[in-house]
Amino acid sequence: MSSPDLSKFAATSGTSGTPRIVFEDVEKRFGKNVVLNGLGFEVAKGERVTLIGPSGSGKTTILRLLMTLEELSGGYIYVDGEPLTHKKADNGKRTALRPKEVALIRRRIGMVFQQFNLFPNMSVIENIIEAPVHVLGQSKEEARSKAQSLLDQVGLGDRGDEHPTRLSGGQQQRVAIARALAMEPEILLLDEVTSALDPELVGDVLGVLRDVANTTDITMLLVTHEMQFARDVSHRVMMFDEGHIIEESAPDAMFSNPQHERTKKFLQAIL
Amino acid sequence: MHWDWSIARDALPVMLKAFFEVTLVVTVVASILSALLGLIWAIGLREMPGALSKVLAFVLSLLRNTPIPLQLLIAAYAIVQPTGWLSHTSSLAQYQHRLIIIGIVVFALQYSTYMAESYRGGIESIRSGQWEAATALSLPRRRTWQAVIVPQAMRAALPSLGNWAIAMFKDTPYLIAISVPEMVSQAQDIGGNNFSYIEVMTIAGLIFLVASYPTAILMRTLEKKLVY
Ligand SMILES: Nc1ncnc2c1ncn2[C@@H]1O[C@H](COP(=O)(O)OP(=O)(O)OP(=O)(O)O)[C@@H](O)[C@H]1O
Numbered sequence: 001m002s003s004p005d006l007s008k009f010a011a012t013s014g015t016s017g018t019p020r021i022v023f024e025d026v027e028k029r030f031g032k033n034v035v036l037n038g039l040g041f042e043v044a045k046g047e048r049v050t051l052i053g054p055s056g057s058g059k060t061t062i063l064r065l066l067m068t069l070e071e072l073s074g075g076y077i078y079v080d081g082e083p084l085t086h087k088k089a090d091n092g093k094r095t096a097l098r099p100k101e102v103a104l105i106r107r108r109i110g111m112v113f114q115q116f117n118l119f120p121n122m123s124v125i126e127n128i129i130e131a132p133v134h135v136l137g138q139s140k141e142e143a144r145s146k147a148q149s150l151l152d153q154v155g156l157g158d159r160g161d162e163h164p165t166r167l168s169g170g171q172q173q174r175v176a177i178a179r180a181l182a183m184e185p186e187i188l189l190l191d192e193v194t195s196a197l198d199p200e201l202v203g204d205v206l207g208v209l210r211d212v213a214n215t216t217d218i219t220m221l222l223v224t225h226e227m228q229f230a231r232d233v234s235h236r237v238m239m240f241d242e243g244h245i246i247e248e249s250a251p252d253a254m255f256s257n258p259q260h261e262r263t264k265k266f267l268q269a270i271l
Numbered sequence: 272m273h274w275d276w277s278i279a280r281d282a283l284p285v286m287l288k289a290f291f292e293v294t295l296v297v298t299v300v301a302s303i304l305s306a307l308l309g310l311i312w313a314i315g316l317r318e319m320p321g322a323l324s325k326v327l328a329f330v331l332s333l334l335r336n337t338p339i340p341l342q343l344l345i346a347a348y349a350i351v352q353p354t355g356w357l358s359h360t361s362s363l364a365q366y367q368h369r370l371i372i373i374g375i376v377v378f379a380l381q382y383s384t385y386m387a388e389s390y391r392g393g394i395e396s397i398r399s400g401q402w403e404a405a406t407a408l409s410l411p412r413r414r415t416w417q418a419v420i421v422p423q424a425m426r427a428a429l430p431s432l433g434n435w436a437i438a439m440f441k442d443t444p445y446l447i448a449i450s451v452p453e454m455v456s457q458a459q460d461i462g463g464n465n466f467s468y469i470e471v472m473t474i475a476g477l478i479f480l481v482a483s484y485p486t487a488i489l490m491r492t493l494e495k496k497l498v499y
């Protein structure tokens with residue numbers, strides 16, 4: 001795979017200079033199962049990229065590697081030009097970074113999961129302020145008032161004191177989005193965030209995400225089966241098959257005029 | 272064999288005193304200690320480097336698989352006695368106090384190994400998504416344990432912890448092995464003096480029975496408090 005020319009997908013602001021994300025020769029194995037092999041791509045600052053592809057093609061694995069939830073088997077990931085988990089030492093050897101170094105860069109990345117993963121032992125507002133207070137060192141008052149405006153933004157301004165288990169799936173996912181945003185991430189990873197929801201609850205969650213896309217310049221990597229949504233918010237779509245990018249283009253081109261045979265089949269099956 | 276009310280009347284206050292001053296104190300203090308220690312073991316088993324964690328697991332299984340009376344005897348007479356801490360006492364009361372302390376330590380250690388298992392089950396019942404969410408929020412490991420994992424594990428483990436506390440309560444008569452004046456040994460003394468055991472043993476049984484009710488209620492209240 002040659003490295004893509006990103007200029008044609010340039011996002012609205014601050015896209016020049018160092019890419020936000022670089023995957024370089026990334027390899028991921030689970031035992032003998034080679035999931036990613038020699039994967040390379042770049043994502044510009046403020047760019048929103050949708051990952052599509054058949055089940056098992058490695059989409060989730062890519063997001064989890066960025067979130068440091070999986071260990072890289074080979075290669076490098078850079079965020080703002082800085083190595084995330086491994087770097088090339090001066091002698092050219094690949095060396096793992098210390099957990100403290102990893103933690104510093106990881107802070108710039110947030111993730112929303114398919115299963116929400118809210119903390120059931122905390123109220124909604126406690127879920128949101130936990131990391132701002134204990135990681136960013138915000139005062140409780142400051143974190144609370146920010147959390148409140150995030151809750152207002154996701155349409156749950158009056159639910160802060162409730163326990164997440166009392167909320168519907170769609171509401172829980174909106175809290176999870178607010179919780180991720182409270183860390184003021186530069187990069188937001190969204191892995192099928194509406195797949196676990198009843199169909200009638202999907203709209204609200206996508207609405208919130210459209211709003212985030214329209215009002216912030218957070219770089220987003222999203223995996224979704226909501227093609228209309230992907231078309232509306234993303235600058236670029238990457239089609240994966242067996243861990244490789246087999247096609248990528250702007251969403252309109254991808255969805256109305258796919259080039260690769262596999263892509264055509266895949267899109268036919270889901271559209 | 273007949274029932275003598277006057278023995279029962281004389282024995283009751285002495286036995287209640289022993290119950291509150293020894294049996295209950297040992298149970299409550301040792302339960303709290305073992306709940307704390309058990310949590311430390313459970314976290315240690317997961318967080319310590321492989322070799323250390325294996326050593327800890329081995330020590331815990333050693334404790335778990337030896338009988339309490341034997342541990343009491345070893346602690347009192349093989350470990351503490353030679354230090355002179357037991358013999359250099361100014362009064363019988365002080366001597367008994369020290370035996371009680373030894374008893375508390377032994378019960379706390381023994382039951383902490385069981386409670387560690389309860390916590391382990393609780394910790395393992397937490398879905399991996401909770402750990403992953405904590406990582407995604409960059410919570411430090413320590414804070415993840417403190418704010419996310421322990422509260423949830425505690426809730427899952429609580430019924431089992433409560434059962435261990437009640438089991439410990441019923442094990443306190445083992446303190447007879449090192450002559451701690453807990454309730455049943457007092458009953459035995461009174462029974463021996465009067466050549467009649469039926470009254471005192473019945474009372475002892477009743478006290479255990481009655482006392483386990485509030486314990487059960489306390490556990491239920493605690494469980495409700497931890498519901499979310
Ligand atoms: N924890 C794991 N242990 C072993 N194998 C794994 C693990 N996670 C993923 N895999 C394997 O990695 C491959 C890619 O999985 P991944 O979840 O990234 O695919 P995906 O594109 O997200 O698929 P889907 O559309 O079904 O979510 C699959 O073959 C999967 O079996």
Ligand SMILES: [Mg+2]
Nearest residue numbers: 059060061223
């Ligand atoms: Mg997936």
